[in-house]
Amino acid sequence: MADYGHDLLFGTFLTPNAAQAERVVALAELTEQVGLDLVSVQDHPYNAKFLDTWTLLSVIAARTSTVRVTPNVANLPLRSPAMLGRAVASLDLLTGGRVELGLGAGAFWDGIAALGGPRLSPSASVEALAEGIEIIRALWEPTGTVKVDGKHHRVWGAHAGPAPAHDVGIWIGAYKARMLALTGRLGDGWLPSSPYAPPSALTAMNAAIDAAALEAGREPAAVRRLYNIAGSFRGNGFLQGPPAVWAEQLAELTVTEGMSGYLVMGDDPEFIRRFAGEVVPDVKERVASARVPTVAAPVTREVERVEVALPRGLGVTPTPDDGHRHSAAPVWGVGRVRAAGRPDPGCRSDLHPTRGGHRAAPHRRSRPPPR
Secondary structure, three states, rough: OOOOOOOOEEEEEEEEEEHHHHHHHHHHHHHHHHHOOOOEEOOOOOOOOOOHHHHHHHHHHHOOOOOOOEEEEEEEHOHHEEEEEHHHHHHHHHHHOOOOOEEOOOHHHHHHOOOOOOOOOOOHHHHHHHHHHHHHHHOOOOOOEEEEEEEEEEEEEEEEEOOOOOOOEEOOOOHHHHHHHHHHHHEEEOOOOOOOHHHHHHHHHHHHHHHHHHOOOOHHHHHHHEEOOOOOOOOOOOOOOOOOOOOOOOOOHHHHHHHOOEEEEEEHHHHHHHHHHHHHHHHHHHHHHHHHOOOOOOOOOOOOOOOOOOOOOOOOOOOOOOOOOOOOOOOHHHHHHHHHHHOOOOOOOOOOOOOOOOOOOOOOOOOOOOO
């Protein structure tokens, strides 16, 4: 694999703990304060100990001003795609374009069914996700009406709009073959987690996404590669050790596997500070150094040679020398001046007398025309 050249993103992956609601919002504010790009929140609506993710993201967006927000990832079986699409567009408008959409096909089907959602097979959940993406994107194009008659989602005659403030990315949480193929066909980004997709699995997963993208007539680079990461600043192994080890490993993933967004999993403020202050700048520097383009050899432009017919003479006839002189002094020639080594005291310039008794009239150099 190779670097897809995407700009780097860094952020947090927070737990929506209802028992510490204010602390969760404070961690999101800290994410912005330390200069990270993105706050993401996991979405498990069936977990009674969790805040509703979309409500939480709205509060986070209101309490911040620059950081982006996204569900990581939204549970589509419990969120109508039409209503989710309108919620995303609304919050994006209210925040001036700070919303992205992490989206998943669903998991923990007992919990989904307990809240009244459908219990889908793996293949059906992928079909439902594809239909949901079609509906969401259609609603973001504020022209005409939306008509999607799917097996799992049906929107027929709904008015499109509102359009979001910016081109919202749909980042898909995917691991298995069907989902990876869907990501390559339809996704703007891929958002796996390192505990379930370790670095050793990334090459094959990326290849599956790339193949599906090419088959759909897309460039593989159209799909951004993000990564939820977990680790410690102690120990040995992947993301185990001091910040420099993290930086080296994440930079390598960027230039060899094409990963370009790193969302650190954890709710420890000191950990977030160290990640932002010691890991992120180092990763950026290493990746920038690796991405320095090779200086190409200068291109020689072939200049067209234009043949211009010049006159053989200037049309002026010189006056013949009749031998008559108005002065008895011989004419100074260039050869005589060089032989004398110094000017004749009787010879001076009528313009500017100078050292040696004479000097040539100054020559005004013309400036070249602007190119």
